[in-house]
Amino acid sequence: MGTMNKHSLSRRQFNARMAALGLSLPLAGRLLAADQAPQAVRRSVRLPDGTMVPALGMGAWHLGIDRHPPAVEEEAVNAGLALGMTLIDTSGNYGHGRSEQFLGKALAGQRDKIYLVSKVEGDEIAGDGIARACAASLARLGTDHLDLYLLHWPVPTDKFAGVVAAFEQLRAAGKIRAWGVSNFDTGQMAALFKVPNGERCATNQVPYSLNRRDIERELLPWCAEHRMPVMAYSPLGGDNNLVIKDRVLQQIGAAHGCTAAAVALAWVIRSGAVIAIPESGSPAHTKENAQALTLTLTPQELQQLATTYP
Numbered sequence: 001m002g003t004m005n006k007h008s009l010s011r012r013q014f015n016a017r018m019a020a021l022g023l024s025l026p027l028a029g030r031l032l033a034a035d036q037a038p039q040a041v042r043r044s045v046r047l048p049d050g051t052m053v054p055a056l057g058m059g060a061w062h063l064g065i066d067r068h069p070p071a072v073e074e075e076a077v078n079a080g081l082a083l084g085m086t087l088i089d090t091s092g093n094y095g096h097g098r099s100e101q102f103l104g105k106a107l108a109g110q111r112d113k114i115y116l117v118s119k120v121e122g123d124e125i126a127g128d129g130i131a132r133a134c135a136a137s138l139a140r141l142g143t144d145h146l147d148l149y150l151l152h153w154p155v156p157t158d159k160f161a162g163v164v165a166a167f168e169q170l171r172a173a174g175k176i177r178a179w180g181v182s183n184f185d186t187g188q189m190a191a192l193f194k195v196p197n198g199e200r201c202a203t204n205q206v207p208y209s210l211n212r213r214d215i216e217r218e219l220l221p222w223c224a225e226h227r228m229p230v231m232a233y234s235p236l237g238g239d240n241n242l243v244i245k246d247r248v249l250q251q252i253g254a255a256h257g258c259t260a261a262a263v264a265l266a267w268v269i270r271s272g273a274v275i276a277i278p279e280s281g282s283p284a285h286t287k288e289n290a291q292a293l294t295l296t297l298t299p300q301e302l303q304q305l306a307t308t309y310p
């Protein structure tokens with residue numbers, strides 16, 4: 001695809017940007033140590049078409065709706081991009097289009113370094129609805145293509161073939177580079193793979209965090225078997241169940257010179273087959289989250305987390 005390097009920085013570039021952003025001394029020390037430990041490179045994930053994307057992106061569900069001042073949110077997004085979180089997840093329906101409009105402004109002039117993901121709703125698929133929804137998203141985002149377009153929620157199985165055909169038409173027309181689904185269970189994934197071109201699905205975006213591990217039973221193994229990465233939403237537990245106050249996470253974070261949030265995210269992306277899309281409209285939180293890109297938890301720490309969050 002030729003996109004191998006477009007979405008990733010070298011460790012040297014990353015370290016320089018960390019320093020430029022004034023990140024903490026313990027972290028700088030850890031990155032110095034990382035220079036002597038070649039395995040501590042920034043994590044990326046391979047999509048089925050060969051495209052490499054960072055293992056950590058940024059969610060945009062509540063961006064552009066005044067939860068934080070727009071300038072602060074823009075600063076947060078730019079801090080995340082500078083630190084390598086160059087995958088951005090939005091949806092046509094987030095804030096009734098305001099998330100995409102916000103991103104259109106924030107990403108102007110730097111679209112080429114971003115892997116941009118948006119979504120279409122199940123009630124938009126009739127007729128040429130997917131093409132129309134995509135055109136509306138492209139207009140709000142101020143771009144001519146999406147890197148990935150997802151069906152936000154499952155529709156009845158007998159509609160899968162039509163959805164895939166519409167996605168493939170958009171791909172052929174250059175409006176999207178790849179397509180995928182969201183909130184599909186294992187049975188729905190198997191049904192999707194049975195329709196023509198269904199196996200071209202790039203990913204399934206589902207909830208996954210320390211306090212929500214149900215996909216480990218069936219869906220994660222199924223996706224691994226089919227060499228398809230999962231995209232983890234609400235990786236910090238979501239607004240109401242944030243895991244970051246947990247003492248075990250804080251202790252592990254202290255040992256690595258990072259926060260509980262980075263530990264929670266490093267856990268989510270530990271396998272190399274999961275992309276996490278934490279959301280933050282706060283520059284400080286975004287910088288904390290980016291640390292997970294280079295954080296490797298020890299087997300003991302992974303064991304401790306597995307016991308704390310069975």
Ligand SMILES: NC(=O)c1ccc[n+]([C@@H]2O[C@H](COP(=O)([O-])OP(=O)(O)OC[C@H]3O[C@@H](n4cnc5c(N)ncnc54)[C@H](OP(=O)(O)O)[C@@H]3O)[C@@H](O)[C@H]2O)c1
Pocket residue numbers: 058059060061062089090152182183205206232233234235236237238239242244261262277278279280281282284285286288289
């Ligand atoms: N496909 C779907 O059906 C679906 C469903 C839900 C979400 N999503 C996607 O997944 C993204 C993330 O999910 P989410 O927003 O539900 O949950 P999340 O990323 O687990 O949590 C977001 C919350 O964590 C806070 N936060 C972020 N980093 C933090 C840090 N370092 N320290 C303390 N607090 C921190 C944020 O507040 P601040 O802004 O104050 O940092 C926000 O309140 C969404 O933006 C969306 O793109 C998709």
